[in-house]
Amino acid sequence: MSKTIIISNRLPLQISLENDDLKVSPSVGGLATGLKSFHRDGDSIWIGWTGLTEEEIPEHLKEDVKEKAKEEACISVNLNQEELDGFYYGFSNRTIWPLFHYFMEFTEADKEHWETYKRVNQKYADIILEHYEDGDHIWVHDYQLLLVPNMIREQQPDAIIGFFNHIPFPSYEVFRTLPWREEVLKGMLGADLIGFHTYDYERHFLSSVSRILRHQVDFNEVALPDRIVKVDSFPMGIDYNKFESAALNHFENTAEEQSELQRRLDHHLEATPDAKLILSIDRLDYTKGIANRLRAFEYFLDNSPRYIEKIRLVMLAVPSRSNVPQYQRLKREIDELVGRINGKFSTVSWTPIWYFYRSMPFENLIDLYTSCDIALLTPIRDGMNLVAKEYVATRTNHTGVLILSEMAGAAQEMNEALIINPNNFDQIAGAIEQAINMPEEEQMQRMKMLQKRLKRYSVEKWAQDFMKTLRNTKANRDSFKSI
Ligand code: ADP
Ligand code: F6P
Numbered sequence: 001m002s003k004t005i006i007i008s009n010r011l012p013l014q015i016s017l018e019n020d021d022l023k024v025s026p027s028v029g030g031l032a033t034g035l036k037s038f039h040r041d042g043d044s045i046w047i048g049w050t051g052l053t054e055e056e057i058p059e060h061l062k063e064d065v066k067e068k069a070k071e072e073a074c075i076s077v078n079l080n081q082e083e084l085d086g087f088y089y090g091f092s093n094r095t096i097w098p099l100f101h102y103f104m105e106f107t108e109a110d111k112e113h114w115e116t117y118k119r120v121n122q123k124y125a126d127i128i129l130e131h132y133e134d135g136d137h138i139w140v141h142d143y144q145l146l147l148v149p150n151m152i153r154e155q156q157p158d159a160i161i162g163f164f165n166h167i168p169f170p171s172y173e174v175f176r177t178l179p180w181r182e183e184v185l186k187g188m189l190g191a192d193l194i195g196f197h198t199y200d201y202e203r204h205f206l207s208s209v210s211r212i213l214r215h216q217v218d219f220n221e222v223a224l225p226d227r228i229v230k231v232d233s234f235p236m237g238i239d240y241n242k243f244e245s246a247a248l249n250h251f252e253n254t255a256e257e258q259s260e261l262q263r264r265l266d267h268h269l270e271a272t273p274d275a276k277l278i279l280s281i282d283r284l285d286y287t288k289g290i291a292n293r294l295r296a297f298e299y300f301l302d303n304s305p306r307y308i309e310k311i312r313l314v315m316l317a318v319p320s321r322s323n324v325p326q327y328q329r330l331k332r333e334i335d336e337l338v339g340r341i342n343g344k345f346s347t348v349s350w351t352p353i354w355y356f357y358r359s360m361p362f363e364n365l366i367d368l369y370t371s372c373d374i375a376l377l378t379p380i381r382d383g384m385n386l387v388a389k390e391y392v393a394t395r396t397n398h399t400g401v402l403i404l405s406e407m408a409g410a411a412q413e414m415n416e417a418l419i420i421n422p423n424n425f426d427q428i429a430g431a432i433e434q435a436i437n438m439p440e441e442e443q444m445q446r447m448k449m450l451q452k453r454l455k456r457y458s459v460e461k462w463a464q465d466f467m468k469t470l471r472n473t474k475a476n477r478d479s480f481k482s483i
Contacts, residue, residue: 002135004044004467007128009088009144011048011074012036015065022061024068027051028203028283028359030236030386031141031166037239039073046074054080062279065177077127079120085086086116089323092144095178098326100143100167101287101381102174106326108112118147121187128305132156137470138344142166147183150190162470164190164234167383167406168409169201175208184215187333189222192473195234195466197384197409202233219403230473234466235413236384237458243393244455246366248436251396261364265371268312272350276436278313279372281365281387282379284357286330289378289405290317294353296378296428301345303429309350311436314372316356331357340356369394376403378422387419389454398444398451401435403428413453416446 004348008219016023026032039046050065057065069076079087090113098106125148132152149163165188175181185208193329201219207255209219215224222229225408258266268275278297282288297313312399317334321327338355345352360368369375375391385408392402392414402417404410411419418431 001043002133002137004042004139005128005131006035006039006044006046006139006141007124007145007148008032008035008046008048008141008458009092011046011050011069011072011076013050013069013072013074015052015068015456016060017052017056017058019428020061021062022056022064022068022181025359026362028320030384034236034238034386034459035141035463037242037459041460042463044073045131046072047124047131048074048077049079050076054078055083055222075127075131077124080411081235083116083120083123087120087166088144089321091117093321095276096143096146097167099174099178100170102168102227103286103381104174104177106286107177114180118183121145121147122151124148124440125155129155132159136160136234137162137464137467139164139470144147147187148190149278150187153190159374160275160470160474161191162193162195162466163188164195164466165201165383166197166236167207168198168381169196169208171204172207172211175391176212176459177205181208181212185209187227189213189215189224192227192229192477193466193470194229194231196231197233197235198412201235201383201409202231206231227477229366230469230476232469234462234469235409235457236386237454237460237462238386238389238393239460240393240458242456243366243369243390245371246362247394247396250363250366250370259363259367261360265367269371272309274310276311276374277372278311278374278376278432278435279316279368279391280313280376280378281316282318282377284317284331284334285320285332286326286328287379288382289380290315291330291333291337292422293378293381293428294334294341297352297376297423297432298337298341298344299425300429300432301341304433308345309347311352311432312350313353313376314356314368315353316358316360316368318359319357365390366394370396373399374401374403376428376432377418378403378405378428379407379408380405380422382408382410386410388414392447392450392454394445395451397442400447401438401443402429402450403435413457416449416451430466 014025045162094108137160183446206217218232388410404417405422407417420427420431
C-alpha cells in the first residue's frame with residue numbers, strides 16, 4: 001500500500017535531554033503544529049530532525065532517540081553541530097529566511113553555508129530514498145529543503161513529489177539578488193506541484209522562474225522539457241476542532257482544575273472588571289514585528305492616557321534560533337522596551353505589559369486565547385500566521401477582536417479582522433482604541449464570519465486539497481508522456 005512521506009527540517013516532536021533522560025515535547029511553529037493532525041490521522045511517515053545534535057546525544061541514548069521518534073511514525077535525521085551551523089543557523093536562517101521576508105540588510109551570502117546546505121539537503125533526500133517505495137507520495141516542506149525535490153527526482157524520475165513553502169516567496173527584484181538563485185529554483189522545480197500560502201507568493205515564484213530560468217509559464221504551469229510543474233496557492237488552516245473543543249473544555253474546568261496562569265488571569269479580571277487584555281503570541285523573530293508592536297503600544301498609552309490601568313498587553317514570545325546574532329539583538333531590544341514601558345507607565349497596582357519569554361504547554365495557550373479580549377498580531381512579514389487563526393477558533397462565545405497586520409498571509413482570508421499596516425503607529429493605536437470600544441454585537445458578527453471560513457478550510461482540508469491536486473498533477477504528467 002502506498003504511503004505519504006512528509007519531510008521537514010524539524011519533526012513535530014522535539015527531543016531534549018533532562019538529567020540524562022530523554023524528554024519529548026511538541027515542536028513550536030506553524031508547520032509542525034499545523035501538519036501534525038494530517039500526520040496523526042493518515043497513513044504517513046515523517047522524516048526530520050529531533051532538535052538534538054549528534055554530539056548532544058549520549059551514546060547509550062542514540063537508539064532511544066530513534067525509538068521515541070518511531071513511536072510517532074517519525075524517522076529522525078541526525079545532524080551534527082557543523083551541519084546545523086552551516087545548514088540551519090547558516091544558509092536557512094541567515095540567507096533564505098531574511099531574504100524571503102524582505103530583510104535584505106540581514107541577508108548573508110556565505111559560500112560555506114551554501115555548500116553545507118546542499119550537503120544536508122542531500123542527506124535528507126538520501127533518507128527519503130531509503131524509505132521510498134513505488135507509488136508513495138513525497139511531500140517536502142519549507143525553505144530549509146528547497147533542493148530536495150530535484151535531488152529525489154534525479155534518483156527517482158517517476159516519483160510523485162509535492163513541495164510546500166511555508167514562508168513568503170519574495171518578488172523577483174529581491175529574489176534575483178541571491179547568488180544561487182538558479183540552483184534554488186531548479187531544486188524546487190523537481191516537484192510536480194509547488195504550493196504557497198497566497199496567490200502573491202505564487203506569482204512572485206512564477207515570475208522568477210520565467211525571468212531567471214526562462215522557462216515558459218502558462219497561467220500557473222511551468223513547462224519543463226520533459227514535464228509540467230504546477231504551482232498553486234493553498235492557504236494553510238488549523239486543526240479547528242482541536243482548538244474549539246479545547247476552549248469548550250476549558251470553560252468546564254472546576255476551580256481545582258484551573259492552571260496557575262488562569263487563576264492569575266481571573267484575578268486580574270475580578271480586580272479590574274472593565275479592563276481589557278490584549279494578547280500577542282509569536283516566536284521571538286524579527287519578522288514578527290514585536291519591537292514595533294511594543295513601540296505602537298507605548299505610543300497608544302502616551303496619546304491615550306485614559307487607558308492607563310484599563311488595558312494590559314500579555315505578550316508571549318517563544319525562544320527561537322538563539323544562535324543567530326539578529327535574534328540575540330532582538331531579545332535584548334525587547335527586554336529593554338518592556339522594561340522601559342513598564343517603568344514609564346506602571347502604577348502601584350498595575351503594570352501595562354506581562355511578558356513571558358518561554359514556550360508554554362497547549363493548556364496555557366488556551367488559557368490565554370480564551371481570556372484575552374483582543375489579539376494584536378503585527379508581523380512585518382509572515383508567510384501565514386496561524387496564531388491569528390487559533391485565537392479565532394477558541395472564541396467560542398464569539399466575542400473578541402483580532403487586530404492583524406496586512407503583511408501576514410492570513411490577512412488575505414481574514415477581512416473581518418481589523419487590518420493594519422505594522423509600520424503605521426497611528427493606525428495600530430486607532431485599531432486598539434476601536435477594539436477596546438467595539439460593541440459586542442459587532443465583535444460577534446465579525447468573529448462568526450471568521451470562524452465559519454476557518455472551520456470550512458481547516459488544516460485537514462488544506463492537506464487533502466494539496467494531495468488531491470498532487471495526484472491529479474501526476475495523472476496529467478502520465479497523459480503528457482503518452483502524447
Ligand atoms: P511560525 O510558523 O512563524 O512560528 P505561526 O503563527 O504560523 O508562526 O505558528 C506558530 C505556532 O506555534 C502556533 O501554532 C502557536 O500555537 C505555536 N506557539 C507560538 N508560541 C508558542 C509558545 N510560547 N508556546 C507554545 N506554542 C507556541
Ligand atoms: O513556518 C515557518 C517555520 O520556519 C517553520 O519552517 C518552522 O518549523 C517554524 O517556523 C519554527 O522555526 P524553527 O524550526 O527554526 O524553530
